Amino acid sequence: MKTVSRIYMVLIFIFLYAPLLTMVLFSFNEANSLSVFTGFSLQWYRDLFGNEEVLEVLSNTLILAALSSVIATVIGTAAAVGIEKMRSRWLKSAVTTVSNMPMMNPDIVTGISMALLFVFAMKLFGMDSIFGFPTVLIAHVTFNLPYVILSVTPKIRQMDRYLPEAALDLGCTPLQSFFKVELPAIMPGVLSGLLMAFTLSLDDFVISYFNTEGDFQTLPIYIFGMTKRTVTPDIYSLSTLLFVSVLLLLILSNVMQGYAERKEQRKIAAQAGVRRKRKGAK
Amino acid sequence: MNKKRSFLRTAAAYPHMLWSLLFIVVPLLFVLYYALTVENPDGSFSFSFSNITALGSESYFPVFIRSICFAVVATLICLLLAYPLAYALSQCKVSSQRMLIMLVMLPMWMNLLIRTYSWMNILETNGVINNFFASIGLPRMQLLGNAGAVILGMVYNFLPYMVLPIYTVMSKIDRRYIEAAADLGCNGWQTMLRVILPLSASGVISGITMVFVPSVSTFYISQKMGNGRFEMIGDTIERQFMSNYDYHMGATLSLVLMVLIIVCLAVMNRFGDEDGGVLV
Numbered sequence: 170m171k172t173v174s175r176i177y178m179v180l181i182f183i184f185l186y187a188p189l190l191t192m193v194l195f196s197f198n199e200a201n202s203l204s205v206f207t208g209f210s211l212q213w214y215r216d217l218f219g220n221e222e223v224l225e226v227l228s229n230t231l232i233l234a235a236l237s238s239v240i241a242t243v244i245g246t247a248a249a250v251g252i253e254k255m256r257s258r259w260l261k262s263a264v265t266t267v268s269n270m271p272m273m274n275p276d277i278v279t280g281i282s283m284a285l286l287f288v289f290a291m292k293l294f295g296m297d298s299i300f301g302f303p304t305v306l307i308a309h310v311t312f313n314l315p316y317v318i319l320s321v322t323p324k325i326r327q328m329d330r331y332l333p334e335a336a337l338d339l340g341c342t343p344l345q346s347f348f349k350v351e352l353p354a355i356m357p358g359v360l361s362g363l364l365m366a367f368t369l370s371l372d373d374f375v376i377s378y379f380n381t382e383g384d385f386q387t388l389p390i391y392i393f394g395m396t397k398r399t400v401t402p403d404i405y406s407l408s409t410l411l412f413v414s415v416l417l418l419l420i421l422s423n424v425m426q427g428y429a430e431r432k433e434q435r436k437i438a439a440q441a442g443v444r445r446k447r448k449g450a451k
Numbered sequence: 452m453n454k455k456r457s458f459l460r461t462a463a464a465y466p467h468m469l470w471s472l473l474f475i476v477v478p479l480l481f482v483l484y485y486a487l488t489v490e491n492p493d494g495s496f497s498f499s500f501s502n503i504t505a506l507g508s509e510s511y512f513p514v515f516i517r518s519i520c521f522a523v524v525a526t527l528i529c530l531l532l533a534y535p536l537a538y539a540l541s542q543c544k545v546s547s548q549r550m551l552i553m554l555v556m557l558p559m560w561m562n563l564l565i566r567t568y569s570w571m572n573i574l575e576t577n578g579v580i581n582n583f584f585a586s587i588g589l590p591r592m593q594l595l596g597n598a599g600a601v602i603l604g605m606v607y608n609f610l611p612y613m614v615l616p617i618y619t620v621m622s623k624i625d626r627r628y629i630e631a632a633a634d635l636g637c638n639g640w641q642t643m644l645r646v647i648l649p650l651s652a653s654g655v656i657s658g659i660t661m662v663f664v665p666s667v668s669t670f671y672i673s674q675k676m677g678n679g680r681f682e683m684i685g686d687t688i689e690r691q692f693m694s695n696y697d698y699h700m701g702a703t704l705s706l707v708l709m710v711l712i713i714v715c716l717a718v719m720n721r722f723g724d725e726d727g728g729v730l731v
Contacts, residue, residue: 174535174538174539175539177535177536177539178539178540178551181532181536181610182554182555184607185554185555185558185607185610185611186558188566188569188570188572188573188607189558189561189565189566189569191572191573191579192569192572244466244467244470245467247463247467248463248464248466248467248468250460250463250464251460251461251463251465251467252461252464254460255461255464256461264464264467264471267472267475267476268475270475270479273664274709274712275664275665275668275708275712276665277668277669277670277685277688277689277705277708278482278668278705278708278709281482281688281692281701281702281705282478282479282481282482283474283478284692285478285481285482285485285698285702286474286477286478286481288698289481308474310470311470311474311475314467314470314471318467343459368560372560372561372563374562374563374564374671375563375670375671378693379692379693389562389564392562392564392565392568393564393671396564396568396675404568408562408564408565408568408569411562411565412562412565415560415561416557416560419553419557419560423553
């Protein structure tokens with residue numbers, strides 16, 4: 170039975186990874202073919218970095234991801250803190266439901282609804298065009314927010330409720346207490362929310378597709394355009410780069426989480442040790 | 452003093468609330484608004500149900516049915532594949548479980564386009580599989596452009612979404628239940644049917660939701676894997692919006708899609724007792 174389940178797992182993993190590995194393999198293909206592998210070559214990567222259009226799209230995507238994740242993290246962390254302190258149950262659940270909507274709705278609905286807002290604004294203010302960096306930035310922040318809040322909220326709940334009060338007793342103003350005591354305590358959640366937002370922003374296709382036009386393209390939109398024309402392996406090199414960067418981000422996020430966890434464990438162990446010593450001394 | 456502090460704290464959420472109102476609630480209201488209006492020649496809008504009645508027509512109704520059918524089939528296949536996998540994973544050593552689950556989740560973080568496109572490349576007439584067939588003397592097969600390819604694309608893209616919730620719930624099942632079942636005389640299969648299956652039901656429902664919703668609303672997968680032969684709701688919305696600039700029709704289709712999903716979720720919720728699902 171165990172071998173059967175082992176074999177099954179292996180098969181599923183092959184199924185999951187075959188296309189990705191083919192893609193990585195063929196990005197190094199010598200010939201201009203996506204199905205016959207002739208030799209190992211870095212030419213497609215070299216072509217990529219020489220292509221000005223690609224570099225512009227790449228920088229667009231990175232700037233968008235960085236900006237939208239930072240904005241979402243700031244607004245989202247503040248929101249998580251605020252929501253936890255809400256007294257009114259009704260308001261709390263209403264805000265939570267609304268902010269979770271981009272997560273629950275299919276991407277296409279989120280994308281279209283925001284595009285409609287922008288189209289209407291365009292009509293209202295008599296503009297020729299509105300789609301571009303600002304609209305896609307707004308869209309990215311909007312779908313990043315729920316994930317940031319989701320990351321930060323557990324950390325807020327885990328934090329010792331009396332720590333900020335202790336800080337106030339020791340003379341901090343409420344603002345100081347937040348930045349000196351609470352923020353460091355919830356920082357792991359904030360950072361993982363930031364990373365997640367960045368990754369989601371890099372990867373997003375559908376929502377960006379409906380909210381930007383012509384000039385400002387992100388990497389996934391550019392790849393989409395490439396798939397509509399004849400395809401050469403440089404699309405694979407581009408995709409591999411995207412894949413590797415997302416992979417690195419995920420590993421980074423996991424390593425940080427592991428590090429934070431171990432720090433917590435060491436702190437708890439140290440406290441337990443101190444208590445035992447004190448008991449022993451008595 | 453306490454009240455003031457509390458008020459300042461909740462005020463921290465105000466920027467977010469404003470943002471959500473403006474960019475989540477209002478856009479959804481606009482979907483409703485555009486769906487219920489048509490554009491007059493002079494550019495103004497007038498209230499009309501014609502968009503909605505157009506949905507019953509030949510050009511749209513089959514599309515809905517097709518999308519739902521494909522989504523149901525894809526969801527079922529995902530469930531059949533994911534359930535044993537989740538079970539196998541939950542039985543592994545705890546230390547390796549974490550890594551294995553990360554491996555399962557990793558393709559999820561890969562871009563949708565890339566995942567779909569790489570399958571296209573494998574299945575093409577000149578693709579990897581067919582080249583292999585040709586080299587050993589078998590005829591080349593038409594592996595793309597049919598319903599199977601579209602379903603394959605969907606299953607491939609959404610399988611991790613099904614595995615994750617089921618695995619999470621399964622890994623929390625107290626081992627002692629399984630031991631107790633064995634003590635009371637169940638063999639492997641009976642334990643599965645009577646103990647594990649009911650206890651993992653909430654994960655199954657989460658997984659179904661997380662696969663059905665994107666399956667029914669996808670547009671890229673059906674376009675690429677089906678060679679454009681199978682138009683789905685997502686494709687139609689995209690076409691209306693980006694090619695025809697018919698925002699009203701696009702909005703109407705989106706509205707119906709949303710209603711469809713809400714109905715499905717409500718039905719799901721009646722079958723599950725736990726709240727929502729497990730997220731990444």
